[in-house]
Amino acid sequence: MSFDIYPIVQQLRQVRDHWREQQNRTETSHREFPSCEAIAKAMTDLKGVLYPLRLGPADLHQSGEDFYVGHTLDQALRTLQAQAQIELHYRHRSQDTSADFEAQATQTVYTFAQSLPALRQLLDSDVQAAFHGDPAAHSVDEIVLSYPGVLALIHHRIAHALYQLKLPLLARIISEQAHGQTGIDIHPGAQIGPGFFIDHGTGVVIGETAIIGSNVRIYQAVTLGAKRFPKDAQGHLQKGWARHPIVQDDVVIYAGATILGRVTLGRGAVIGGNVWITGDVPPGTHVSQASANVQQAPQHLTLHQAYGNAAAQPDFSAPVAS
Amino acid sequence: MSFDIYPIVQQLRQVRDHWREQQNRTETSHREFPSCEAIAKAMTDLKGVLYPLRLGPADLHQSGEDFYVGHTLDQALRTLQAQAQIELHYRHRSQDTSADFEAQATQTVYTFAQSLPALRQLLDSDVQAAFHGDPAAHSVDEIVLSYPGVLALIHHRIAHALYQLKLPLLARIISEQAHGQTGIDIHPGAQIGPGFFIDHGTGVVIGETAIIGSNVRIYQAVTLGAKRFPKDAQGHLQKGWARHPIVQDDVVIYAGATILGRVTLGRGAVIGGNVWITGDVPPGTHVSQASANVQQAPQHLTLHQAYGNAAAQPDFSAPVAS
């Protein structure tokens, strides 16, 4: 069995050359792109740094925690520094620049590192929120060990820190790794307050300019998305404008709800399962899916109780499984 | 390039100490938490034990099956025993106990091991159900090799066995590993009969107290959830009460349907795509999303045939892709 692979290699090169020409790329002798694999390794390390006994190696004990944390942090930062340097080169590749990207990457990554203790505290608030928000949770440790929402938030809070430090590509790769693992897709640009709890999580999408307050709780398949994609005079998508919802403190959004555009869900609002919202919701309001033929929708209502006991008391239908 | 990581390590310790104080944790010299990594290794082994040629190593042949199964089972059980012992310690850490957790863990894990042959038979019934339920399936082996629903059920049936043996934390970690891989989130407490088939599966959520009969078939994004989260006098969530649906034999639930609360879907009921149910459904009933302005919904109906051939014959709209 023998394959003649030379012509295929040749053609693959031609396709790559064609692509590079199209993209106006010039040849370079240093590494061009960050490596997803390297970043995944750094994230594994950082998870161990933040929760050494729960997310670190199977044989770690309390007595060795600090050494493990220090050693692992050292490795993670070196990896991140190398990848950050690549991103800086990459982003400025077309500029005639004499910037010292090595020093800049080192400084940025160290600034990031200094935020880790505060970041862990924030995550602890998320864990507490999950414990108080889920009747199926037996302990705070179970949550760190097995809740996808916490995993997604560890990635997000790290990615967001790097996004703010102007490393959006690393941030995005880190976010996507959580998305792949949990089905929860949070753009690194999203601003999320303490005590955030995502239950089940599969299908959750949170957009780049979303702003989420404290103690917000959301369930699977919730979308905080954009409503419109305006284009500029040249027909290109306009980028960078605030196009995702603001969710104030203590809001709860049940499974499958879709909130679109720069709308505000007021403090304490409760959004029922599967509802579709494209306007502001005042504080304290409870919204559920409008029964289509009821014109004056009350604030508490139920829908589609097909063949069931038609909701005698106005109860709230939360499509969750906890 | 050099990072001064001492102060960061120091602060991370302070945050951990603060957390432990809050949680009333005392120092301990033995391993405190089960390891997700160790449990994942045991699960990889157990999948090989149950389906050696299809989920075991690439170079295994029939002639060596029993040896592989025995050796791999031995390794899996030792790993599980160690993790079970840790969970027992963990759960009883605040009690002044002289219990022999090592013996207890050994006994529990061996009991679990003895259930594996029956568990494989149950899984075979699930595989058969998938073969009969999916027009795209070419063989039973394709199903074991590539259907996420089967993977989720292998994890669930193992997790459920451990849940019943009072190892809920190990069970939960095992369930979540399937959720991460498949997007199917089944709580280990859920009771599921033989011949269960989940097609596509992404976004499925099945709650802790759900009860599912024989030969039930469900599609992606189906939720069997809780409707309400009552609190006790102190304002804490009430835990442990039956709050999820009962699904009787031969029920089919199409994609995106949401069933909430301790309702019963009677034997042979068919629930259409995207419908929202919070009441009982009698046996044999076909439910589809109510056309809002049709007050007397027939058992077979279609909805939202936007701009299409408005369902001359009452056919059943199943949002599946098989």
Next chain:
Amino acid sequence: MSFDIYPIVQQLRQVRDHWREQQNRTETSHREFPSCEAIAKAMTDLKGVLYPLRLGPADLHQSGEDFYVGHTLDQALRTLQAQAQIELHYRHRSQDTSADFEAQATQTVYTFAQSLPALRQLLDSDVQAAFHGDPAAHSVDEIVLSYPGVLALIHHRIAHALYQLKLPLLARIISEQAHGQTGIDIHPGAQIGPGFFIDHGTGVVIGETAIIGSNVRIYQAVTLGAKRFPKDAQGHLQKGWARHPIVQDDVVIYAGATILGRVTLGRGAVIGGNVWITGDVPPGTHVSQASANVQQAPQHLTLHQAYGNAAAQPDFSAPVAS
């Protein structure tokens, strides 16, 4: 601690023997099933072959690209050849055949290999489409490095090529690996034109006989599924008939929309979020979720703007997060 595992091994064998009897399997001395692990390895290699600097190893540079591509392609093809040979044996196991499966597998895999350059070009068109379709995308490289839709398409386009070359089992395993990673479930039989963009992607399901034109864009949780499962006289599911939608060029389908049956979405149609379609949609039509009590649905409409600024201008609600 000691487990008596002999009886369990014995019983597991009995269950396996019982299963094999049921399936009319005879003993065989060669490897019976393809290995998911081996195929996953080949896919990792092929991703590196197609995008060496972005999806290949962390330390690769431009100067070594061709060597890496050639060496990795060689390894990938050998692995695929071995697995293809197993699939051929498997599919023809009940026939008294003297076919030379080794030669056949070699020929098939080489034909596949020759399609890789064209396949890379097709994927480049998908990357371009993502760049133009997502306001959050900063560069084409970010898309290759972190967009799940691109990952799903790399798997799909490879799987589809193998499906066409009559290796449906390998194809299916490759598709499912992308599904596990991204939550995007595309059957290898689906025909997809250039410039296809899936944003976010979790929960997308595309069926076996779906046909998708050029420059189509879809969002998370979109289903292109079958509407009915007709059975033949013996009560068996009918297989192999065209049962999934045709999506013509330039169509956009927003999140959560469900399109069922062999319907056609005409060129340039735009399907709003969460709509449910079981009939044809004419070219250029914009469909959004019908306000139930509006009998004559206009082409542009909005629904469920609960408590919001009730759609003064007919804008299009896209439940996306970009």
Next chain:
Amino acid sequence: MSFDIYPIVQQLRQVRDHWREQQNRTETSHREFPSCEAIAKAMTDLKGVLYPLRLGPADLHQSGEDFYVGHTLDQALRTLQAQAQIELHYRHRSQDTSADFEAQATQTVYTFAQSLPALRQLLDSDVQAAFHGDPAAHSVDEIVLSYPGVLALIHHRIAHALYQLKLPLLARIISEQAHGQTGIDIHPGAQIGPGFFIDHGTGVVIGETAIIGSNVRIYQAVTLGAKRFPKDAQGHLQKGWARHPIVQDDVVIYAGATILGRVTLGRGAVIGGNVWITGDVPPGTHVSQASANVQQAPQHLTLHQAYGNAAAQPDFSAPVAS
């Protein structure tokens, strides 16, 4: 940093082509040479098969021994079979042969496998011999766990079995792996009886046609070598003739002794450290390095007691360290 490696790759190919031309090699599409790495893997497995608890994995226990042994044996034999097939192809590459090398390799390897129980018994006799022959040995298990002589004999006895089964290349690779690890160089052709003990071992060399009886003991740096290298009429070395010593039962050879040519060391002979022997030694004789100025050497004598207590009693000087 960028290297232009194309010309180097090109030149390396030219050198290889030149070599192949010189060696009259033709192109071939199957794997040409056995792999040292694959054979090393098989040897690791076989050592575990022979001494599962002592040379197998760290977490093996008695209860799982048979399963481990069976599974590991299965893997080892498959690896050996593949390598044996390659050796058969290799050795017959210039012949126009239609031999079924696959079947031949399978048969040969199975014959080898059947000899493993007897081989383990032989090795047990070696372990016993070491225990009785070394005052520093505390237990038979210490010997299996840490004596290089035992490691060398495990390799040799396996290599010798393969050598007899006409797989001299595999045999040689296996022998050399022990040589690399222990400094003990035993040609796979050497015939060695039970109860053989090599202490320390570094520098021991035993030639292809050596014959060693039962319960022989040798120390480091002993050579059982050839004396002359006769050439044939064409000036080529004559191969295959008996050119190494015969060592009868119960002989002891102390460190550094050199025995050359087809001489016989008679039963029970004791050869002192550093002596040089090129003639037969009668049974029961004790030989030590001749004190040069003593013409009639007694059977017990000492030499070179420089500045020491000149050996009052004729004791035997054994340059060993036990």
Next chain:
Amino acid sequence: MSFDIYPIVQQLRQVRDHWREQQNRTETSHREFPSCEAIAKAMTDLKGVLYPLRLGPADLHQSGEDFYVGHTLDQALRTLQAQAQIELHYRHRSQDTSADFEAQATQTVYTFAQSLPALRQLLDSDVQAAFHGDPAAHSVDEIVLSYPGVLALIHHRIAHALYQLKLPLLARIISEQAHGQTGIDIHPGAQIGPGFFIDHGTGVVIGETAIIGSNVRIYQAVTLGAKRFPKDAQGHLQKGWARHPIVQDDVVIYAGATILGRVTLGRGAVIGGNVWITGDVPPGTHVSQASANVQQAPQHLTLHQAYGNAAAQPDFSAPVAS
């Protein structure tokens, strides 16, 4: 290709059972023997602990040293503790003991750990000695990075510490690992002072009861061995008596020299290449291989200068290669 391995597994079990019977072994449910693999892992860790930047991981920098050292030490001690516990069980397996081996192993390993700083200092003296003793050495770091004598001494000094702490089996395994790597065979019982330098080293053998002073230097193939193996009344080898040389401070022993029995090489003695010594050597004496026919050997002489310039001046022939 299929092997019937059942009968072979069966026979291998019979051979093992036979062996266990012979050795009066009873069945046991805990791990019986230390694992060479586990100990090798601990040694790799300990080498990194002692020389973090030179023998630790390739990416370690000064700033992370302490964390690496602490973390790696923690892992090494846990591994050693587990293996020590196994050795204690093993050695007392025939006694009806209620000893707490876990506590005993922990205590012993911690005592060992406390000796590591002193042990590093001792090793530093060895490195200095090498630097001063070898004209080919360019730096102290080259010595740590590449001299087999230093590697052998790291192993020996650790093994000797464990030997003194009554863990002779672990000690022996550790010694043999250095022997396998370097060809230098030092019994863990040997007592060796500071500033010891072994150059080249292959073939060096140092016996259990040898005592070596400060600043001793030896070359390859030097043996410090036993002269006689007396047996007791029952014909068993007598164990545990002082049977190897005492080498006082500042002695140099050139390559291939053999020193046998409990003799003393006095302070500052120099032993020439290949000489054979079985008696005491007074301090300051220079010994070289006696020209056999010279009865009154001077302290400086040369031998075998075949066809050479017959040693006009009494120079000292050192068979070294530095």
Next chain:
Amino acid sequence: MSFDIYPIVQQLRQVRDHWREQQNRTETSHREFPSCEAIAKAMTDLKGVLYPLRLGPADLHQSGEDFYVGHTLDQALRTLQAQAQIELHYRHRSQDTSADFEAQATQTVYTFAQSLPALRQLLDSDVQAAFHGDPAAHSVDEIVLSYPGVLALIHHRIAHALYQLKLPLLARIISEQAHGQTGIDIHPGAQIGPGFFIDHGTGVVIGETAIIGSNVRIYQAVTLGAKRFPKDAQGHLQKGWARHPIVQDDVVIYAGATILGRVTLGRGAVIGGNVWITGDVPPGTHVSQASANVQQAPQHLTLHQAYGNAAAQPDFSAPVAS
């Protein structure tokens, strides 16, 4: 079980600080020492580059050779470049230098790479020499696959090239890796002509300034060493002077022979086993160990034929085992 490792880590740091003070080391933020592990990886790669099918991966075939060679060479050179840069920094660490070590390392490593084709040719001559010199060799391939002498020469010829390019530390580490594996200790400075064959090899030592001609053959335990270690006025060893033998073309040196000092073994000389030479040997001379009491040694003689057939014809005693 819990170890208090803080004080030990503290003390180890103090010992390290003490050492650094002694060595006048200052703190540095870049990696200080080359990594043996990294260099070992590069050597594995280079061996594959030189002999792809014989020393490369087990699944390589002729059709993929060039790609494997190119890719592997690329990786090896990058690794070497990084290590070379570290060595350059290391050697010039006390100088206030502004040298561009990165460029220098790149240049040096590329020069080295260009010598690889010639180096392979040289090694092919060594393989041919082994084939012609060993009656036990069946093929040239067996020699590449299993002869330690070839392995040692691959390392040496690479190490020597780096030594000449002023990277003596990398060179030394590479040499020692072969020494550890084969027991053959060749200093990277030694100059060795084509067609060099070392049989068995354990214990061979070749010094830094040795010069070896073409077609030389040596056996195990041969030393080409220094005779004296003169010191300068300050009592330091004099370094860098020619102190090892010159061995002219076609010389054979049998096992255990010791050649010391800057002597010359003339073309075609044959040195018998165990002889000790400290003077020049004229071309064509055969030297064997002098029978001590024979004053006029003939050129052909035998010694120590204890109790044997006293060498009727003057044959040459070669202590080899081939």
